[in-house]
Amino acid sequence: MIFSLQIPLLLLLLVTAAGAIMVKDLMSAVLLLGTYSFFLSVVWGWLGAVDVAFVEAVVGAGLATVLFLLTLFGTAPKDTRFRRPPPSLAVLIVFPLLGLLLLYAAKDLPEFGDPNSPASVHISPIYLEQSYQETHTPNVVTSVLMDYRSLDTMVETVVIFSAGIACALLLRRHSK
Amino acid sequence: MTTFFFFILVLLTVLIGAYLYRVLQGPTIFDRVLGLNGISTKAIILLVVIGVYFERVDMFIDISTGYALLNLVGALAVAKYLEQKGLP
Amino acid sequence: MEILSIIFIVTGLFFLIVAAIGVIRLPDVFSRSHAVSLTDSLGAFLMLVGIALHEGFGKNMLKIMVVLALLYILNPVIAHATIRAALRSGLKPWKKENS
Numbered sequence: 432m433i434f435s436l437q438i439p440l441l442l443l444l445l446v447t448a449a450g451a452i453m454v455k456d457l458m459s460a461v462l463l464l465g466t467y468s469f470f471l472s473v474v475w476g477w478l479g480a481v482d483v484a485f486v487e488a489v490v491g492a493g494l495a496t497v498l499f500l501l502t503l504f505g506t507a508p509k510d511t512r513f514r515r516p517p518p519s520l521a522v523l524i525v526f527p528l529l530g531l532l533l534l535y536a537a538k539d540l541p542e543f544g545d546p547n548s549p550a551s552v553h554i555s556p557i558y559l560e561q562s563y564q565e566t567h568t569p570n571v572v573t574s575v576l577m578d579y580r581s582l583d584t585m586v587e588t589v590v591i592f593s594a595g596i597a598c599a600l601l602l603r604r605h606s607k
Numbered sequence: 608m609t610t611f612f613f614f615i616l617v618l619l620t621v622l623i624g625a626y627l628y629r630v631l632q633g634p635t636i637f638d639r640v641l642g643l644n645g646i647s648t649k650a651i652i653l654l655v656v657i658g659v660y661f662e663r664v665d666m667f668i669d670i671s672t673g674y675a676l677l678n679l680v681g682a683l684a685v686a687k688y689l690e691q692k693g694l695p
Numbered sequence: 696m697e698i699l700s701i702i703f704i705v706t707g708l709f710f711l712i713v714a715a716i717g718v719i720r721l722p723d724v725f726s727r728s729h730a731v732s733l734t735d736s737l738g739a740f741l742m743l744v745g746i747a748l749h750e751g752f753g754k755n756m757l758k759i760m761v762v763l764a765l766l767y768i769l770n771p772v773i774a775h776a777t778i779r780a781a782l783r784s785g786l787k788p789w790k791k792e793n794s
Contacts, residue, residue, distance in 0.1 A: 436613070439620045443627060450631045462639045465681060466630055469650045470623075472670070476654055481666045484654075488670055492647075493677025497684045504688060611701070618708060625715040629727070637724045637781040641731045644773050645718060648735050649711070651766060652742055655759065659746055668758040675765040679773060686776035690783055 436477060444470045461499040468492040478543075482572045505602075612660045619656065623649045640685050647678040696748060703745030710738030723789035724781050732774035739766050 447470060451463035468491030475484035541548030558571055558579075568574035576584055623646055630642035651671045658667030717730030740763065747759040 436616055436620065439617070439624075443620070443623060446627060446631070454631075456636075458636055459639055462636075462643050462685070463630065466627070466643055466646055469646055469674075472674075473650055473653055473657075476657055476667060476670060479661070481663075481670065485670050485673055488674050489677055492674070493681055496681040500681075500684045500688050608697070615704065615708065619711075622711055622715045625719055629718050635724060635781070635786065637777055637786070638727065640777045641724065641727055641774065642718065644770065644777070645714070645731045645735055648739055648766065648770060651762065652711075652739055655743065655746055655762070659749065664750060664755045665758070668755065668762060671762050672758070672765065675762055675769060679769045682773040683776055686773075686780040690780040 437474070440470060440474050440477065444474065457503060461496060461503065464499070465492050465496040468495065482570075609660065612656055615656055616653065616660065619649055619653045623653070636689065640682060640689075644678070644682055647674060651675055696751070700745045700748035703741050703748060707738045707741030707743075707745060710734050710741060714738060724786060725778060725788045728774050728778045732771045736767055736770045739763075739770070 444467065447463055447467045451460050451467060454460050454463060468487055472484045472487040472492065475481075475487055541550070545551070558575060562568065562571050562574040562578075566574040566578040568578060626642045626645040626649065630639050630646065633639045633642060651674050654667050654671045654674070655664065658664040661667075711734075714730045714734035717734060718727055721727045721730060743759055743763045743766070747756045747763070750756050750759065
């Protein structure tokens, strides 16, 4: 019963992605990408990955849409309409083959929620059993992200922060 | 009760499909924005119902709050953009 | 309590279905905005109240009420901003041809 809702959700996701590729103007494509993030977030929530769902909802659906819109603010109206050449024969042949290859490879992945898969026997039980005693954080993902890998996370944040400052300096408006 | 909530989940997904038709089809950009607004409302309810279904409402309700707040920012940005620039 | 919550949720679902039909069938942006803002808000209100009753009193009910208040304030605000932008960008409201 748990897997039967995934199929309509993934169908909605596919339809949205195809629509975002096929619409004519960039504005609609941005809105469709926002919708895509909504559905993706619901899928993450359905799979139980609440942290990823939260990030997807806040960054993907909220902030990315606003950033794309700010970019569209700075472009002329003629730039936001685009005509796309029809795909060449090589693309039409190679990409379905690549997709089939990926599907074939995905058959070898362990089942979702399989307790004997390599990912859940190696180090995950240690985190699940001991992270609360060691870090006193109720959420395991948060304890890994903010405690075991806290230096990594901090430097990541520094990189993103400096990138944001550089963008803000480069793109600021010169007010007289 | 679980079956009832599962039924609600499926029905809400179908309703989202109706709104998605409007987002994909919509003759003007405002139709798309309105459809996106409706989809976000449905997604908020959907997440709360998923939380009830898994009996972990306290976790899922936080995502819903984030959605509800961020949805406002996105939609207002779209409205401001279109008001200043006119119809694309 | 359970019966009451089921009644609320089913009524809310009814309004949500009506809103979805309205979004598909109505002729232009200005009439569709009624479906999205009014009917959708009422449906969401009833459904979330039903879910809060199902949860019972406590922290979860309070959180659901916060989401409810946010939805109930922000949904009409967004619809209003969108429709004002539509009107100012020169879209004409739909009229019946023979009147």
